[in-house]
Amino acid sequence: MKNQIRVYAPATVANVACGFDILGFAVAAPGDEVVLRKRNQPGIVITKITGEQGQLPIEPEKNTAGVSVLQLLQHLGEQQGFEIELHKKMPLGSGLGSSAASSVASVFAANELLGNPLSREALLPFALEGERVACGAAHADNAAPALYGGFVLIRSYDPLDVIRIPTPKTLHCTLIHPHIEVRTEDARKILKKEILFKDAIVQWGNIAGLIAGLMLPDYELIRRSLQDVIIEPVRSILIPHFQETKQAALESGALGCSISGSGPSMFALSLSLRTAQKVGDAMQKCLENIEIESDVYISKINQEGPRILADGAA
Amino acid sequence: MKNQIRVYAPATVANVACGFDILGFAVAAPGDEVVLRKRNQPGIVITKITGEQGQLPIEPEKNTAGVSVLQLLQHLGEQQGFEIELHKKMPLGSGLGSSAASSVASVFAANELLGNPLSREALLPFALEGERVACGAAHADNAAPALYGGFVLIRSYDPLDVIRIPTPKTLHCTLIHPHIEVRTEDARKILKKEILFKDAIVQWGNIAGLIAGLMLPDYELIRRSLQDVIIEPVRSILIPHFQETKQAALESGALGCSISGSGPSMFALSLSLRTAQKVGDAMQKCLENIEIESDVYISKINQEGPRILADGAA
Numbered sequence: 001m002k003n004q005i006r007v008y009a010p011a012t013v014a015n016v017a018c019g020f021d022i023l024g025f026a027v028a029a030p031g032d033e034v035v036l037r038k039r040n041q042p043g044i045v046i047t048k049i050t051g052e053q054g055q056l057p058i059e060p061e062k063n064t065a066g067v068s069v070l071q072l073l074q075h076l077g078e079q080q081g082f083e084i085e086l087h088k089k090m091p092l093g094s095g096l097g098s099s100a101a102s103s104v105a106s107v108f109a110a111n112e113l114l115g116n117p118l119s120r121e122a123l124l125p126f127a128l129e130g131e132r133v134a135c136g137a138a139h140a141d142n143a144a145p146a147l148y149g150g151f152v153l154i155r156s157y158d159p160l161d162v163i164r165i166p167t168p169k170t171l172h173c174t175l176i177h178p179h180i181e182v183r184t185e186d187a188r189k190i191l192k193k194e195i196l197f198k199d200a201i202v203q204w205g206n207i208a209g210l211i212a213g214l215m216l217p218d219y220e221l222i223r224r225s226l227q228d229v230i231i232e233p234v235r236s237i238l239i240p241h242f243q244e245t246k247q248a249a250l251e252s253g254a255l256g257c258s259i260s261g262s263g264p265s266m267f268a269l270s271l272s273l274r275t276a277q278k279v280g281d282a283m284q285k286c287l288e289n290i291e292i293e294s295d296v297y298i299s300k301i302n303q304e305g306p307r308i309l310a311d312g313a314a
Numbered sequence: 315m316k317n318q319i320r321v322y323a324p325a326t327v328a329n330v331a332c333g334f335d336i337l338g339f340a341v342a343a344p345g346d347e348v349v350l351r352k353r354n355q356p357g358i359v360i361t362k363i364t365g366e367q368g369q370l371p372i373e374p375e376k377n378t379a380g381v382s383v384l385q386l387l388q389h390l391g392e393q394q395g396f397e398i399e400l401h402k403k404m405p406l407g408s409g410l411g412s413s414a415a416s417s418v419a420s421v422f423a424a425n426e427l428l429g430n431p432l433s434r435e436a437l438l439p440f441a442l443e444g445e446r447v448a449c450g451a452a453h454a455d456n457a458a459p460a461l462y463g464g465f466v467l468i469r470s471y472d473p474l475d476v477i478r479i480p481t482p483k484t485l486h487c488t489l490i491h492p493h494i495e496v497r498t499e500d501a502r503k504i505l506k507k508e509i510l511f512k513d514a515i516v517q518w519g520n521i522a523g524l525i526a527g528l529m530l531p532d533y534e535l536i537r538r539s540l541q542d543v544i545i546e547p548v549r550s551i552l553i554p555h556f557q558e559t560k561q562a563a564l565e566s567g568a569l570g571c572s573i574s575g576s577g578p579s580m581f582a583l584s585l586s587l588r589t590a591q592k593v594g595d596a597m598q599k600c601l602e603n604i605e606i607e608s609d610v611y612i613s614k615i616n617q618e619g620p621r622i623l624a625d626g627a628a
Contacts, residue, residue, distance in 0.1 A: 018518075019518070019522065020515060020518075021515045021519075022515065022518060022519040022522060023522065153519070153522050153523065153526060154519065155519045155520065155522065155523035155535070155538065155539060156516070156519055156520075156523075156538070161523070161538060163523065163526055163532075163535060165526060191511065192511060193510065193511055193512075194508040194509065194510060194511060195508065195509060195510075195511050195514055196507065196508060196509075197505065197506060197507055197508060197509050197544075198507075200509055200514040200517070200518075200544075201334060201335045201336065202470070203514070203518060204332075204333070204334075204336060204514075204517060204518040204521045205335075205336040205467070205468065205469045205470055206469065206470075207518045207521060207522045208333065208336060208337065208467050208469065208521045208522065208524075208525045209467065209469035209470075209475070209477065210522075211522045211525045211526050211529075212467060212477055212479060212525050212529065215525075215526065215529045215530075216529075218477075221469070221477060224469065224470070224475060225469060230511075230514075
């Protein structure tokens with residue numbers, strides 16, 4: 001029986017231009033890592049958090065990873081306790097699904113150490129409890145793709161209806177995280193409660209096109225569909241030089257480019273590693289022009305969700 | 315060289331619950347028929363219209379079939395003239411895509427008699443000119459599925475972007491046409507210019523689910539996705555006993571049920587002919603209870619678009 005496990009779970013891009021609140025995908029990098037260790041007594045102890053400059057609470061019931069595992073144990077009526085080490089490998093509050101990566105890695109690791117009593121699908125509600133602690137709402141458009149890999153559709157929240165969308169293997173993602181702060185709360189607040197009917201029609205034409213484009217696959221259709229006429233025009237105001245940076249991505253050959261989650265990170269999709277790198281360089285240069293530093297991550301779409309990095313007996 | 319041809323083109327269901335303005339599908343029946351005959355002189359003459367009690371104009375430049383063929387000939391710089399017979403086999407202004415069926419049958423027939431100078435895809439703009447005459451706008455969500463068969467997505471109108479959605483072969487459609495009048499203009503007018511953002515999110519979750527459901531195929535996903543929280547609640551007010559009739563369809567086993575086009579016809583999708591018939595009976599009975607007569611049509615999804623019924627030398 002394994003006593004310890006190290007699990008990686010991926011960063012994720014939610015909203016994906018025309019898929020506000022209902023679509024997300026996982027990237028191969030970056031991602032968070034957790035180490036779970038069985039304890040000889042019940043309860044969760046977070047023994048270490050690295051990579052986040054003391055921003056995350058160490059109390060399990062306030063920590064996204066802690067809450068997820070606590071909820072899982074409670075559901076299973078399980079007395080086993082765990083030590084959790086949390087290694088943050090991506091910026092917090094950046095629109096890259098950082099909290100979802102931690103909660104997904106944690107519940108996946110706990111389920112493994114318990115001998116997999118639950119299916120992967122059944123783990124989602126516990127990861128969502130972690131999201132609730134981190135974001136105030138149990139949004140699934142980061143946690144579901146982090147858990148399943150690929151593109152994932154959240155057709156409905158009530159009841160929760162999660163559908164894996166077959167994802168073409170050739171897509172590469174460029175993520176850029178400008179070193180500015182956009183609070184998720186602010187990004188939510190500036191959205192209007194009412195929108196134009198004609199804009200909504202354009203938007204649902206595009207999400208329908210994007211789903212068809214991914215499934216066919218038809219890359220030109222994906223390109224034409226990666227447009228957001230409702231949220232991006234409002235939220236991009238919070239990201240300095242957004243239009244110029246997006247334009248740089250498109251001119252460098254990206255299929256499309258928009259805000260990742262609620263920002264300030266941006267994502268671009270390309271058809272090759274080479275293009276994705278060129279896109280990243282161009283976007284970074286564009287932000288440098290206005291003296292904003294940024295991190296760039298280039299990777300393929302993650303197709304598998306969390307991954308076991310190491311396990312062993314204590 | 316053929317001098318005469320008889321072509322059938324299918325009725326179509328536009329909007330398809332969550333796909334307002336962007337999705338339509340063709341049914342195997344009913345459908346309109348046109349007979350085209352080469353003339354020895356240029357110009358179009360409509361020699362006969364049956365099945366419509368004198369409601370349609372006989373002047374080619376005012377008639378949806380006439381306009382479509384005139385535009386096609388003009389585009390080709392073609393001097394060949396045609397006689398057109400139009401045999402309406404479905405009710406007009408009923409939400410079944412009657413004008414689209416006539417214009418699609420006509421341009422398809424003309425293209426055939428001219429030796430197919432244009433691809434099927436290239437015929438769409440001319441059929442849309444016919445739609446413009448009939449409806450005041452060049453909506454493509456009837457004409458495109460009538461021309462291509464199956465489910466067709468109109469991702470965008472500007473520029474026109476039409477995508478065929480692979481369509482599962484097992485779907486059967488029940489169409490019911492209650493003998494009441496709903497003017498397309500009125501059906502348009504009662505829709506609001508602004509909608510709730512949260513409703514739009516539900517709607518684009520459902521259209522994404524419906525496209526994925528059709529392509530996977532996943533019939534339970536199609537069932538869950540065939541919902542319209544924006545247009546149906548408003549337009550159904552114009553159709554007496556709508557809720558009861560829809561309920562009767564669902565209780566009889568339909569995957570989903572909504573308004574066909576702008577009504578007053580309703581459609582339901584089912585997984586077998588038997589269920590589709592049961593659904594039709596239940597819906598018709600429901601309308602009989604309030605003394606509204608109706609026509610019911612049961613058929614598979616049309617997968618091929620227009621069909622040549624007969625051709626020959628003069």
